[in-house]
Amino acid sequence: MDKEQKIFYTSLFLSCTPLDKKFFRKIFDPINLENRLLSYVESFNTLGLGMKIRMVSGGYQMVTDKDLLDELAPYFGEKTEALSRASMETSAIIAYKQPITRLEIDEIRGVNSSGTVRYLLEKNLIKVTGRKDVPGRPLLYSTTKYFLEYMGINDISELPTFREWQELKTK
Amino acid sequence: MDKEQKIFYTSLFLSCTPLDKKFFRKIFDPINLENRLLSYVESFNTLGLGMKIRMVSGGYQMVTDKDLLDELAPYFGEKTEALSRASMETSAIIAYKQPITRLEIDEIRGVNSSGTVRYLLEKNLIKVTGRKDVPGRPLLYSTTKYFLEYMGINDISELPTFREWQELKTK
Amino acid sequence: MSRLLDVSLDNFEGPMDLLIHLIYKNELNIYDIPIALISEQFVEAVNEMEKLDIEVAAEFINMASYLIYLKSRMLLPKDGTIGEEMDPEEEKFLLTQRLVEYSFYKDVAETLRMLEKESGKYLMRSSTIYIPKEEMQTEDPYSIANAFFSSLEKTNVKPMKIEKDIVDVADVIIKIREIVFKKTKLFWTDILKTCASRREVVISLLAVLELMRLKVIEAIQAETFGEIVIEWKGAEEKVNG
Numbered sequence: 001m002d003k004e005q006k007i008f009y010t011s012l013f014l015s016c017t018p019l020d021k022k023f024f025r026k027i028f029d030p031i032n033l034e035n036r037l038l039s040y041v042e043s044f045n046t047l048g049l050g051m052k053i054r055m056v057s058g059g060y061q062m063v064t065d066k067d068l069l070d071e072l073a074p075y076f077g078e079k080t081e082a083l084s085r086a087s088m089e090t091s092a093i094i095a096y097k098q099p100i101t102r103l104e105i106d107e108i109r110g111v112n113s114s115g116t117v118r119y120l121l122e123k124n125l126i127k128v129t130g131r132k133d134v135p136g137r138p139l140l141y142s143t144t145k146y147f148l149e150y151m152g153i154n155d156i157s158e159l160p161t162f163r164e165w166q167e168l169k170t171k
Numbered sequence: 172m173d174k175e176q177k178i179f180y181t182s183l184f185l186s187c188t189p190l191d192k193k194f195f196r197k198i199f200d201p202i203n204l205e206n207r208l209l210s211y212v213e214s215f216n217t218l219g220l221g222m223k224i225r226m227v228s229g230g231y232q233m234v235t236d237k238d239l240l241d242e243l244a245p246y247f248g249e250k251t252e253a254l255s256r257a258s259m260e261t262s263a264i265i266a267y268k269q270p271i272t273r274l275e276i277d278e279i280r281g282v283n284s285s286g287t288v289r290y291l292l293e294k295n296l297i298k299v300t301g302r303k304d305v306p307g308r309p310l311l312y313s314t315t316k317y318f319l320e321y322m323g324i325n326d327i328s329e330l331p332t333f334r335e336w337q338e339l340k341t342k
Numbered sequence: 343m344s345r346l347l348d349v350s351l352d353n354f355e356g357p358m359d360l361l362i363h364l365i366y367k368n369e370l371n372i373y374d375i376p377i378a379l380i381s382e383q384f385v386e387a388v389n390e391m392e393k394l395d396i397e398v399a400a401e402f403i404n405m406a407s408y409l410i411y412l413k414s415r416m417l418l419p420k421d422g423t424i425g426e427e428m429d430p431e432e433e434k435f436l437l438t439q440r441l442v443e444y445s446f447y448k449d450v451a452e453t454l455r456m457l458e459k460e461s462g463k464y465l466m467r468s469s470t471i472y473i474p475k476e477e478m479q480t481e482d483p484y485s486i487a488n489a490f491f492s493s494l495e496k497t498n499v500k501p502m503k504i505e506k507d508i509v510d511v512a513d514v515i516i517k518i519r520e521i522v523f524k525k526t527k528l529f530w531t532d533i534l535k536t537c538a539s540r541r542e543v544v545i546s547l548l549a550v551l552e553l554m555r556l557k558v559i560e561a562i563q564a565e566t567f568g569e570i571v572i573e574w575k576g577a578e579e580k581v582n583g
Contacts, residue, residue, distance in 0.1 A: 006221025323461030
């Protein structure tokens with residue numbers, strides 16, 4: 001293996017973000033470079049080490065194999081900040097009652113939810129989906145696709161029903 | 172290549188700090204594990220990809236080859252300034268006499284070491300490991316795992332002993 | 343002789359370091375240092391520094407006076423007095439030990455310097471890569487259901503419905519007085535649960551403050567944002583109750 005190939009691999013190893021072709025044109029002989037890089041990528045990926053080089057947005061990135069994610073996630077999964085109780089409660093109300101106005105959320109929770117709603121909007125867990133046809137035309141909120149992803153479900157209908165919840169609770 | 176080997180490589184790829192045997196004992200079958208890990212290290216290092224797995228501070232770490240330093244350093248080298256003589260001397264004393272109080276360090280060095288001790292604490296090369304059971308209950312200091320990593324050794328016992336040093340001196 | 347000190351004081355980590363330097367310069371045996379010679383040179387070095395207007399650290403001055411004292415003791419004949427004065431041979435032995443130990447650590451520091459240099463040739467990533475959370479399951483549907491239905495339940499079992507728009511402080515004081523009297527000790531959040539509106543929460547807080555002022559109850563908060571414990575203090579009534 002020649003030095004260029006090694007530098008290609010180690011550069012991708014040291015950089016956790018993708019490195020674009022411009023970067024390699026700067027440090028390597030640019031003539032016919034792309035072909036060489038492609039062959040480096042291929043020979044690396046055929047090694048099947050568990051990590052591989054993928055091409056993204058005009059660059060290269062060293063990543064782990066998809067099928068190792070389950071094993072690696074417990075140790076290298078991004079630290080998620082858990083939702084606060086208020087956020088959990090509010091997003092749950094929105095999930096079950098969507099589309100819903102802020103006033104209706106407040107009524108169920110018994111407290112003002114404007115701060116929490118703003119937080120959930122920022123976190124992309126809920127979104128505005130229209131206005132309710134009542135005086136004042138208040139905004140209506142619904143959960144997002146990301147909310148489903150975050151909760152690990154495919155569809156809102158997968159959420160437990162009241163009866164199922166009661167059964168689970170008493171167990 | 173089996174899944175265990177791939178997970179070993181990708182874990183080392185993802186982690187910037189050395190992963191110790193304890194970590195792998197948790198996720199792999201612990202029987203005969205060390206031998207398997209050693210063979211994984213060897214087969215990785217013989218690939219000559221530019222990065223290699225080194226054994227340091229009682230664990231494994233993926234690093235780049237020494238001979239690529241000049242090429243990689245301009246882009247990825249973090250400029251860390253070398254330790255001062257006072258820091259070296261102080262950390263040497265702590266390494267051999269740990270756990271040790273600051274006063275005991277001062278006595279050996281013949282000077283006040285408080286600034287140096289604070290610097291080493293900030294650099295995570297030493298840590299507080301308790302209090303000495305003497306009047307005033309002064310803090311005790313020991314070297315950290317990072318100290319081993321920084322020096323590229325597995326264990327303090329790899330440093331020369333006083334006896335070895337004396338023999339060399341009197342020769 | 344002063345040429346021995348060809349480096350400035352800044353280059354020495356301390357008096358021990360300077361002593362070691364002098365021993366090496368004179369090619370002396372560290373295990374049998376001629377105290378007279380070494381103390382002369384040491385003092386001269388310190389004087390030199392003072393002449394150069396370098397601020398000499400107290401450690402150097404201390405060591406210089408110690409060496410002079412040791413030298414003078416060694417010149418005096420042994421008079422047999424034991425205990426009150428130091429035994430110069432014993433002192434020399436202790437100084438030798440300290441010097442040997444220090445010179446060991448000085449050499450280890452050199453070893454570490456080499457290790458540092460070697461280890462520095464390996465590059466590693468400065469941060470661990472974390473797998474983005476989109477690829478992982480973070481909350482489960484049950485927790486969402488639990489949050490929703492629990493909040494519904496909470497609304498259903500509201501114990502008090504204050505009909506009138508304006509909540510009267512006097513009423514709330516009576517209510518809280520009753521609750522605290524019954525339970526003797528409870529949390530502020532227990533009182534919150536009995537509140538039907540935000541307005542009532544505010545008035546309940548005022549009521550608690552008023553009852554504290556009247557020394558009927560006592561409220562303690564152990565830490566910032568921690569739970570507030572409310573305790574009955576109206577002793578005369580509690581005896582009867």
